[in-house]
Amino acid sequence: MMCFKFLNVEAGGIDFSDGIIQIHPEMESIQKIKNDKEKKERISEYFDHFYEEYKSMIDKDLLAVEKKWNKIQDKFFLEVQKIFGNYEWPKGKYIGYISTMNCNTVFWEDRTWQIFAFLPDRYNGLIVHEMLHFIFLDYFNKNVKSKKLIDNQWMILEVFNAVIMNEPAFRKMIVPDIELGYPDHKEIIKKMTREWKKTKDIKKWLTKF
DSSP states (O other), X not given: OHHHHHTTOEETTEEHHHHHHXXXXXXXXXXXXXXXXXXXXXXXXXXXHHHHHTHHHHHHHHHHHHHHHHHHHHHHHHHHHHHHTTOOOOOSOOEEEEXXXXXXXXXXXXXXXXXXXXXXXXXXXXXXXXXXXXXXXXXXXXXXXXXHHHHTHHHHHHHHHHHHTTSHHHHHHHTTOOOOOOGGGHXXXXXXXXXXXXXXXXXXXXXXX
């Protein structure tokens, strides 16, 4: 249950519970429940009712996601090829599921993820972000041997997205969204943005961490 998991998650300077409670203020009191079983039951009851009440709105948002993505997907794959060359995309479903929580969870095992329903200006940015994760992580796992880099895999994964998604070609795809990255990564993003502009080569770029 994603809500149960993310009600107590903080990473990279972001408290994910804030993103949930802002949309679902009822979760603030549920978050304080000590008993996990009771907490899960209350969360389940709340969201069953929420999805029933807002089903038509969520269905409409799903259509909007598909329409926006269809306009840029060919350009996206072309730009990714410029970065990774003929590197093959890892096999998977590559499906984004509409969610009513602003956590945008990734399921690495089958290449699926969640898209927050109520941020239409961010739909393409969210999809680009997760799709880049899938190919970059696969490349990283197969090509990186440095223990230092492996130990910092998650940070590097997010920094890569912040750097690449602020390149002009990607900015055009996700406008009016903007990829800021995690607050705690601000300085390393600046550094690695400069390194990317120098090299434009993913293999060399990774050696600069």
